[in-house]
Amino acid sequence: MPLFWLFLIVLAIAAGAYLLARSRVLSMAGDDRRALHSLPSYYGSNAAMKSAVPALLLLVAWLLAQPFIVDNAVSSLIPDAAIADNSSRALVMAEVRRTADGLDMAVASGGLTEALARSEGLDLDVATSSLQEAGAIVTSQLTEPVLAAAQQFRALNTIGARWMSVAVIIVALIGATWGIREASPAFRARNTVERGVRALLIAAASIAILTTLGIVLSLVFNTIEFFRLYPASEFFFGLSWAPSFSGRGGASDLGILPLLWGTFYISIVALLVAVPVGLFAAIYLSEYASPKVRAIAKPLLEVLAGIPTIVYGLFALLTVGPLLVRVFGDDGLGWMQAGTAVMTAGLVMGIMLIPFVSSLSDDIINAVPQAMRDGSYGLGATQSETIRQVVLPAALPGIVGAILLAASRAIGETMIVVLGAGAAARLSLNPFEAMTTVTAKIVSQLTGDADFASPEALVAFALGMTLFVITLGLNIFALYIVRKYREQYE
Amino acid sequence: MYDAPSTTKEAVVTDVKIQANDVQVYYADNHAIKDVSVAIQDKTVTAFIGPSGCGKSTFLRCLNRMNDTIDICRVHGKIEIDGEDIYDKRVDPVQLRAKVGMVFQKPNPFPKSIYDNIAYGPRIHGMARNKAELDEIVERALRRGAIWDEVKDRLNAPGTGLSGGQQQRLCIARAVATEPEVLLMDEPCSALDPIATAQVEELIDELRQNYAVVIVTHSMQQAARVSQRTAFFHLGHLVEYDDTSKIFTNPEDSRTESYITGRIG
Known part of the structure; x- marks a missing residue:
């Protein structure tokens, strides 16, 4: 049947x-x-x-x-x-x-x-x-x-x-x-049904938690398998990333440091764009904008968050990259060789992160009690003095939390990097050079026809695990800060 | 029913500090204050009493132009402090608010240290030339706020960690620190317990030495205890304004009498 x-x-x-x-x-x-x-x-x-x-x-x-x-x-x-x-x-x-x-x-x-x-x-x-x-x-x-x-x-x-x-x-x-x-x-049927509803809700909550556990376990086992084939010290401290696809057991360099460097470099560029722009936008929207402007501008800004990252990737590849080359390339300042570079990916990723920073910061700034502002105005402070010295310090822990959440998103971002940053794993300080990130390499290691038992493929799980630990740490830190901030008011 | 106004606190006739003439306030289409004219005397505690929604807080907020921060609020008429029209175009509301300090219903210390809370106003207005001078201003303000002895050993502790009454005295000290000439208090004791209320009331009486104090209160006993002059507001009108002792013993208007005996409210 x-x-x-x-x-x-x-x-x-x-x-x-x-x-x-x-x-x-x-x-x-x-x-x-x-x-x-x-x-x-x-x-x-x-x-x-x-x-x-x-x-x-x-x-x-x-x-x-x-x-x-x-x-x-x-x-x-x-x-x-x-x-x-x-x-x-x-x-x-x-x-x-x-x-x-x-x-x-x-x-x-x-x-x-x-x-x-x-x-x-x-x-x-x-x-x-x-x-x-x-x-x-x-x-x-x-x-x-x-x-x-x-x-x-x-x-x-x-x-x-x-x-x-x-x-x-x-x-x-x-x-x-x-x-x-x-x-x-x-x-007492009503009470019995109530217990049933509670069990249903508990089941829903545990499914989410158990799934996380399952993902972690699958990563852990494959990571252990990888470290059986490849020494952990070389993975964590190796300075070069050069996987060989030709032969089994051929000499591959699988050092994570160039990838981590690329990840952090691009994330830092992205945050340098997103944090000031997002924060200022949030301040304007929550403190200066009239309700009418706010009702229109806030949803418009949040539309940015709804754009699929592959579209951002195309934007990086087709618009931002060539634009940067025209200014910084051989015809201009001569710092940039090709359109794919840390700068390209970082700028576009920064644009992507603006709504994350601004939307969360806006909520947090709005949560600062009006009594704080009144107190400051009552002492003869101007609006920007009030914002700088009273509102922002009061909202700061929450804003830091928002920034950390944006950072963990930047670290985990893939498509913009694949299309905008290039594929060369490189330890360099020049932001106009192509670099690559952990996520981009996970994609390329698993989308070939490599044997799934080889270290070249299994390294993807070790990379994923490393990334997971980093973003998890950032998220926990962000939540810790946000929670601490809440206690300050009550 | 309420404390008899003490005869020792009779108003001494002094200069007029604030003169308001025909003040009208509108919130969008709502006519909140109608034809209010009042002369508030210097070095005197003036109480505004009246039922909720009668406009006493709104009128108080006109005196330092706090209503400017509300978009839909419009103020007509003339309010003069020391003979200067505060709604004149040349007057900077930010400067005005430094001169006319305000204490709010709920204690609202900034999430900063006690020291920084007090130093906030003086720093903004550049009142101190160096750290030593600022220390002096902070100490003087805290002493005037009658809270110095309680906090002198923990000036770097957060102001939000104090008790409700201490927070309110901190806010009064913060308002005093900018050397205002007038102190506006919007129900400063409504969030406090009786002991903290007594401390703040005592403080208000001391502040009268240096400032014109205007206090909005829901408690008629409080008005009787702390003020020398009382204004009774009803439905946006100033019904009666006179010496506190007269208002509470021999009011001229029947509405005032009804209110203080608890028949309307």
Whole structure:
């Protein structure tokens, strides 16, 4: 039974339970809803919740567990002799799975009958040819153990799916009965539903946290794998970045320092653009602009935040780069060789960050109590004196937090750098030279046809991990500062 | 019901410090102050009383042009301090506010040290030639604010860390530090407990030696305790303005009598 139908059946059972529980409790109370503890819909919701939630949880758990169990069972069927010398059990299992998929496709396209696909007498040649006709990707000639294992694989999966449907529907029905039987006027359905809602909200919150954990773990394991192949000291302290793509185990220099330097250099240029412009814009909008101007200008400024970074990258590549070359290039001052440079990427990234700085700073400046301004004006201070000496110091921790958040965004930015900064990993002080960043190199290391087990590919995870640790540190620091600032007022 | 106004605090007839004639204030279309004329005397505490929304705070804020910071507010009429029209085009409102200090309803120390809070005004107006002079100004202001003994050992501690009453006295000291001639107080005790209120009231009485003090208050007892002259506002009109003792014992207008006996409000 397809999953979708199973899902619909569970929902239908839940809907039925809702109606039954609702009408049952109403009839028990003699159609007088004042005699009920809760509103009738709560009794219905309670029954629907009790039938749908355990059933759907079982469904999810089953879907996660079944592949493991089936794989283990089938894998033990394959004799060691069937595994070639230069292969592994995992590779053979992959072939078994492909063959099983192929059989499904052949049955679906009519090349094989379901009975024949299941029968032990299925001829190897017939199977191979019908699989190829159905368009399945298999090796040229199937072997006996693989075909047998594939048939077993299919059989187990079919049985599993059938039992899953039965179990899920039974659980749904049991839950529905339980919920309907509970529906009596004295039952506190409202409180039970409240607990259910709380559990739902907790689940949503934990999904976000668990996902973060999962991302970190996947990074950590691949990073450990990388450090097994490549010495950590050379990675962290190496001064050159020169991965070799030609050979396995060829001498690659994978030092992170040139990349980190590029990242920080570009981020610093970006912040030098974004912080003053963003901050001044925020001050103008929150202190000087009339409500009418503010209502128009603030959304316009925030439009900048909605532009996809690839568009910024194009802007860097096609507009800012050539413009800089005209001024600083060989025809002008002669400092710049090509349009892609730290300056190009930094300027465009700075423009991208303006709304981050200005929007957050604007909120923070607005949060400074009007009493502060009144106090300052009352002492005969002008508007800019008030802003400089009272409002900004009061808002400073929050503004620093905003800047740090912008910085962590600059460090993690990819597309602008890929298009605007060039690809050469270089330790240089000249902002008109091409450099590259950690993020850009992660992209280039993983988008080739490099073997995934080689240090050249795995280094991407180590780079990602380093970046993650840096931005995480910045974010925590920013949050710490923002929180400390809040305490100052209350 | 309220303290009898003490006879020792009878108003001494002195010079007129502030003269307001036919003042009208509008918030957009709302006519908030109507035809108010009042003469506020120097070295006297003048109390503005009246029910909420009667315009007493609005009128107070006209006296140092704080209403200029509100876009929709318009002020007509004439207000003179020492014979100079403060709404004249040549008057710089920023300079005016240094001369007419203000203390607000809620204590609003800046998030700076106690020292920097007091030194803020003198620094802006360049009142001190060097650090020693500034130290002297700060100490004098804190002494006048009757808070010097409590904070002299922790001048570098943040002003926001003081108690509510101390904060309000700090704000008074801050206003005094710019050497104003008039001190405006907008319900300075409404956020304070009775003990802090008593301390601030005592301070107000001392400040009378040097300044013309105008205080807006909701508490009639407070008006009776601290002021020599009282103005009663109602619905934007100045109903009655006289010696405090007369207002509270023998008011001429029936509305004043109703208000001080608690029948309207």
